Amino acid sequence: MPERSEAAEGAAERPAAGARKRDREATRARLLECARLRFARDGYDGTSVRDVAGDVGVDPALVFRYFGSKSGLFTEAMTTSHEAVPLPDGPLEDLPAKLMHQLVFQDWSEYAGEHPLIAMLRSASHEDTRDRLRQQVCDGYLGALAELAQGNDKALRAELFGAFLLGVGILRTAVGTPHLTVATESDLTPHLTAIAQALFGPTPPPAPSA
Amino acid sequence: MPERSEAAEGAAERPAAGARKRDREATRARLLECARLRFARDGYDGTSVRDVAGDVGVDPALVFRYFGSKSGLFTEAMTTSHEAVPLPDGPLEDLPAKLMHQLVFQDWSEYAGEHPLIAMLRSASHEDTRDRLRQQVCDGYLGALAELAQGNDKALRAELFGAFLLGVGILRTAVGTPHLTVATESDLTPHLTAIAQALFGPTPPPAPSA
DNA sequence: CCCTCAAGTCATCGATCGATGACTTATCTG
DNA sequence: CAGATAAGTCATCGATCGATGACTTGAGGG
Incomplete structure (x- = not known):
């Protein structure tokens, strides 16, 4: 082997x-x-x-x-790379779909076919990796996602959406779940939209304190 | 170090x-x-x-x-353990919340404080781990989750919900995202319910072929 | 042409890891 | 108590890894 x-x-x-x-x-x-x-x-x-x-x-x-x-x-291999992974721009409401596209369909052949942040999870044993991961996820993606939401827990909802994207990437590559692995972008988009709507949309779930 | x-x-x-x-x-x-x-x-x-x-x-x-x-x-350490991680029973519509509870709040101190399936991701370099992970995820959790959904892509939607749970676990432990790490179960439950509703609920997203 | 300096190589060290086989010691039985 | 059997130990091997320092070789300038 x-x-x-x-x-x-x-x-x-x-x-x-x-x-x-x-x-x-x-x-x-x-x-x-x-x-x-x-x-x-x-x-x-x-x-x-x-x-x-x-x-x-x-x-x-x-x-x-x-x-x-x-x-x-x-360290140098990881830092010199991520300057080339910018956040998608354009209208804010297109951000979820664009993030999904970047995660799933962009050509990451230089990173073994996966988004750099997901590939970095393979090196989670390295001390600096977790810090770098957390910083890059929080400062980069979650901050932009939080602008989609309103209310007092917008940051939490942004993290939940990030968790969803992360889980999709891991199930597709590390675990190899059957349907998700072969799904096309148009297969995923409607469900992604529904989840983004549930988290950021105008009909938030009944908050327990209001 | x-x-x-x-x-x-x-x-x-x-x-x-x-x-x-x-x-x-x-x-x-x-x-x-x-x-x-x-x-x-x-x-x-x-x-x-x-x-x-x-x-x-x-x-x-x-x-x-x-x-x-x-x-x-x-291999033996992993197999002799998971017989003790049964699927939650009870009404089908309570399954998402119970899975979340099992993932986040059950006492997994024997597994470094994480659900065994998430802890197993740390050993993804081992050959048999990915197969065992995929088999256990698919046969156990995704099959039960798929019963929640209807339509032709229920299996895919079950995988998407599994991706969400998996991502939550990873963000909480491996990455250490700030809000998700300190969130209580009652913080997460409403959002979980909203996402389960979006994926399995009676108002499915507009299918592109119907 | 040759001298110099930097790019690249070679030999090797010390530590650690998985694994093996011979050895020692504790416990049970008659 | 004495012998046997199994539980546990000891010494060691071969491979691999990160790392170091002395060495060699190639390209450019006078």
């Missing part, structure tokens, strides 16, 4: 055929790219420095020269 | 003060109990056989004598 797959090549392992042979920045970038894929697919514990270096075709010691430690490689 | 905590004692490490000193079945049971806690809290990769044996106060070699391998210990 191959606990650690070896077939992660095919992306960033060749020197672009016209560039310099020994290019520090290019090698760094290739290491980060392969590390991103490995960490997303196999998690922090399941990825070894030798794996990443092997993908790039470089000596493992070079990773420590460039990033100090495995943890440094992980 | 203690990647591996050592303070997991306090539960099953003493021989009950009146029983036999060398009791195979009792030692086996204590090993399984401590293994359950370790695997739930630290995941499969983050738990070593030496850890579990140390919790019980026994030599690591004994684990292999009893369970053959670390994977065998994991």
Whole structure:
């Protein structure tokens, strides 16, 4: 049983055929790219420095020269990536559908086919990952979602909707539930709309204190 | 940074003060109990056989004598446990609330404070875990939830509700979202009811084909 | 052309992990 | 009490991992 797959090549392992042979920045970038894929697919514990270096075709010691430690490689691979995952813009009421689209149908092939935040859950054993996850989820997504709601518990309702999106992603990828895995976007959209309506819509559930 | 905590004692490490000193079945049971806690809290990769044996106060070699391998210990620790997690019974319409109660408020101290299915996600790197998770989720929970719905996509809607519950559990424990973590059951119940109504209720969302 | 400096490599260390087999000791029975 | 059987221990192996420091090689400038 191959606990650690070896077939992660095919992306960033060749020197672009016209560039310099020994290019520090290019090698760094290739290491980060392969590390991103490995960490997303196999998690922090399941990825070894030798794996990443092997993908790039470089000596493992070079990773420590460039990033100090495995943890440094992980941190940099995670930070340099998420600047490229902006929140969807446009009308506020389209946010749920756009978030679902981003979660499910965007091309996350650089992250083993999953949204970076979901892929990061595979590395939850790493100390900094939970903090980074919580900060990114709260500051980024939940803040925008809370603007959809009104009332005193709008933040809680935003978190509940985030929980729904997160659960969909996990059931599709980590668990592999049958119907959700093969569902298309148009299969999910009406139910998503209904849930968004139930949480943020004009007919909130009877609050127990009003 | 203690990647591996050592303070997991306090539960099953003493021989009950009146029983036999060398009791195979009792030692086996204590090993399984401590293994359950370790695997739930630290995941499969983050738990070593030496850890579990140390919790019980026994030599690591004994684990292999009893369970053959670390994977065998994991499998048995997971199977012997879930027979004790029955589906809630009673009227069908109370199922969502009861599932939420089981997920959030039941005492799962033997599983690091989380529902076993959520704790098992920490060991998703182990090969058999995903299969066992999918099977247990589908055969157990989703089947019962699907009876709540009507229409051709009732199974999909059941999975969506399961995704919601799963996401709530993960946000509460693994991510640690602020409002959801401190929410009480009565805080969550109205929103849960609203979502269950949106997915299973008498006013289904406008199906795109009818 | 060759010298230099940086990019990249090699050899290796120390720790940890799963696993094995020979050994020791406690408990039960006659 | 003595012997047998099973519960538990000890010593150790081979593999892997993160990490370090000395070494080699390639590219660019004088």
